[in-house]
Amino acid sequence: MKRSKQYDFLIVGSGFGGSIMAMCLAKSGYEVCLVEKGSHPRFAIGESSTPVADMILRDLADQYDLPFLNEISRYGEWQKNHPEVVCGLKRGFSYYPHKSGERFSSDGNHSNELLVAASVDDVNSDTNWLRSDVDHFLVQQVKRLGIDYFDNTEISSLKREDQVWKVQWNHGKETSDLSIQAKWIIDATGSPAFSEKFFGTDSSSSGFYTNSSAIYSHFEATEKWFDYLQENGFYTDDYPYNPDHSALHQLIDEGWIWMLRFNNDLLSAGIVFDNNDGEPGCELNSESEWNRILSKYPSVQKLFEYSVISESPGKLIYSGRLQRRLNRTFGDGWVALNHTAGFVDPLHSTGIAFTLSGVERLLQILNDSKDDEDRMRLLKVFERSLFRELELTDKLVSACYLSRSHFRPFSASVMLYFAATINYEQKRLSGYKTHSFLCADDEELTDIVEDCHKQLQHWNCLSGREKSRRAEELIQLIREQIVPYNSAGLMDKNKKNMYWHTAVMF
Ligand SMILES: Cc1cc2nc3c(=O)[nH]c(=O)nc-3n(C[C@H](O)[C@H](O)[C@H](O)COP(=O)(O)OP(=O)(O)OC[C@H]3O[C@@H](n4cnc5c(N)ncnc54)[C@H](O)[C@@H]3O)c2cc1C
Known part of the structure; x- marks a missing residue:
């Protein structure tokens, strides 16, 4: 890297959002730099994709000539082209309510089951993304396209002078004076901390109807829900798909449990607490809270009888309150990507699609704006729309809670x-x-x-x-x-x- 190379865009954060943004901008002819504070592969949450996300991926693939995005937009193509990148088959959304202290029960009319197919067959199906693999794969494509990418890199100072950011960062163990310049910064860090520190924004949970938090991890050797149902005589002949191949929701008194399975038999599972009904005790000890909740629901607990937490992340993670929104999502020379700007809840799996829709819209704005003034005007429209989207998602989620x-x-x-x-x-x-x-x-x-x-x-x-x-x-x-x-x-x-x-x- 030249010591003070000037870029059109510096993208901070290489989740799938930052990487796809970087590639599309590079394909649009811009000089792009992508920095990541950690390194890939690394554990990340947010794994259940949706048909909307798949559609946007395909449109981005066509528009920016990135065929591999198309190849990961359907289960069949994914397995054919990139079987080494782990995902799971996700045919739809499945819901099962549980009563405390009782085994799961239902009847021939499926009164306590709800299965909604989101794809017609396995080949055209949606997917659960093992994010450590998917994000790593996308960063490899970033490098293959010749985009400057720096991992283990944290920005230490930002100054805006003459419409250009002067950026200093620490790379790895070096606290060097490496510096670059960039006309614009895209905050794809997926958290409010960076923009609060450098752009003076505020993030808040106020105004959300939904009030939830989660404890989650990845597990090995969990039993399959479909096996449990069949072994216990539930009628499943008319199921549209195998519920282990879906976003599986186990509804419990405290909220719900997500279960997302991957092809390598890992299971992503998390308890989401409805805090409008009382706070969980996870702050004190996530593990005892996890075990306490599972012990109340014998059919769910059975699935975890022999399971162990997988090496990555190696522990249960407590999220704190999930709902957040920045007060401003753009300013002079910077803009936040959707998951930095705000988040509602894992229910309905809107996060990946919401992020990708932000990538798509931001690209239009950055590519189409005539000058900086026009760009700021369009970013204001984008911000308003983003807040409306969070509001709608909040009500759709809150209705279910x-x-x-x-x-x-x-x-x-x-x-x-x-x-x-x-x-x-x-x-x-x-x-x-x-x-x-x-x-x-x-x-x-x-x-x-x-x-x-x-x-x-x-x-x-x-x-x-x-x-x-x-x-x-x-x-x-x-x-x-x-x-x-x-x-x-x-x-x-x-x-x-x-x-x-x-x-x-x-
Ligand atoms: C508990 C939970 C469950 C979820 N479940 C789902 C789901 O089932 N389906 C769904 O669609 N969505 C879900 N989401 C949302 C999903 O996680 C996000 O939509 C998605 O991760 C956004 O991707 P991203 O690339 O924008 O950000 P991220 O995935 O957050 O990536 C940000 C990257 O930026 C890096 N970074 C952070 N700070 C800095 C810094 N200062 N400098 C440099 N790099 C930095 C991070 O290391 C990371 O690599 C869930 C979210 C949560 C919290």
Whole structure:
């Protein structure tokens, strides 16, 4: 590296967001530098992809001539082209409610099961990303494209002079005076700390309806849920897919547990606590809290009977409150990527798609803006839209938390998300260039979600008997509200909670 090379863009953080951004900008003809404070491969969370994420990957692949993005956008192509990069088959979203102290139970009508297929078959299926592998793979592509990449590098000082950032950093053990210059900085660190330190932003959890935190890790030698169901005589003949090949949600009194399986038999699992219903004790000891919760749910505990925490990350991780949002997402010569700007919750697996939609939109702005003034104007529009997207996601997630004590209203609330996402997929596919993730700019849609969310808040305040009595009214309300967006037969009683065909064909 030349000592004071000047770049068009310095990207800070090489998660998939930063790496894909770097490659697309380089392909657009810019001089790009990517820095990472750690080194790959490294453990990262945020693994369950969605059809929306896959669609954006394919569009970016075409637009910026990055064919390997296409190759990791479908399970079949991924296995054919990059079997060494570990992922897992994700055919859809599955939900099972558990009662404290009781083994899981259901019936022939699948009253306590909900399986929603998001893809038509294995080949065209969505994936769970083993992030250590995927992010490492993408950084290798960054290097292959000749982009300057520095790992073990932390920025120590930033000064903006004459429309250029003078950047100093520490590389590895050196506390050297290495310096570069960059016209723009993209903060892809996936956390608010960098922008708080260097751009004076504030991150806050206020304003979110959702209030959750998680403990999570990767596990080896866990039993499969489908085996458990079959061994215990549950009727699974009409399942649209094997639930271990999905984003598996075990609903519990405290919140829910995610289970995401990879091809190498690793399992990503995490307990997400609904803190609106009381704080967990993880701050004190994550391990005892994990064991305490599992011991309440015998069918879930059975899966972990012989399991061990995998070498990476080697421990249980406690997240603290998950909801956060920056007060500003851009400024003179800098802009934050989506996961730096804000996050709601793992429920509905929106994070990867949200990040990729930010990459896509930011690229348009950076490539199309006529001058700096125009760029700042467009970034303001981007910021407004990003805040609306977080608000919509928050209500879609919160609706499910509000209803999670009763499985039928919960299943109806989940459909609000599916209606929104299927609508977005269809719009993209028909060539309509929506500027907002999940069509958060569609007022009719946001009004529907707002209304249902309000009704759920009222319902949640009712006493036990009244709550059960009013549950059907609530379900009917959601059924009626989603009609304009319900092209996939969601909430059709004849489907008995088994949705085979919600996937948009592409
Ligand atoms: C508990 C939890 C569960 C989640 N589950 C899901 C899910 O199931 N599905 C889903 O779609 N999304 C999920 N997400 C969201 C998902 O994690 C994010 O959308 C995704 O990681 C964003 O990718 P990114 O590349 O923007 O940022 P990150 O993955 O956060 O990567 C940021 C990179 O920046 C580096 N970095 C940080 N600070 C600095 C610095 N100062 N200098 C240099 N480098 C730095 C980090 O080392 C890292 O490599 C989840 C998030 C959480 C917290």
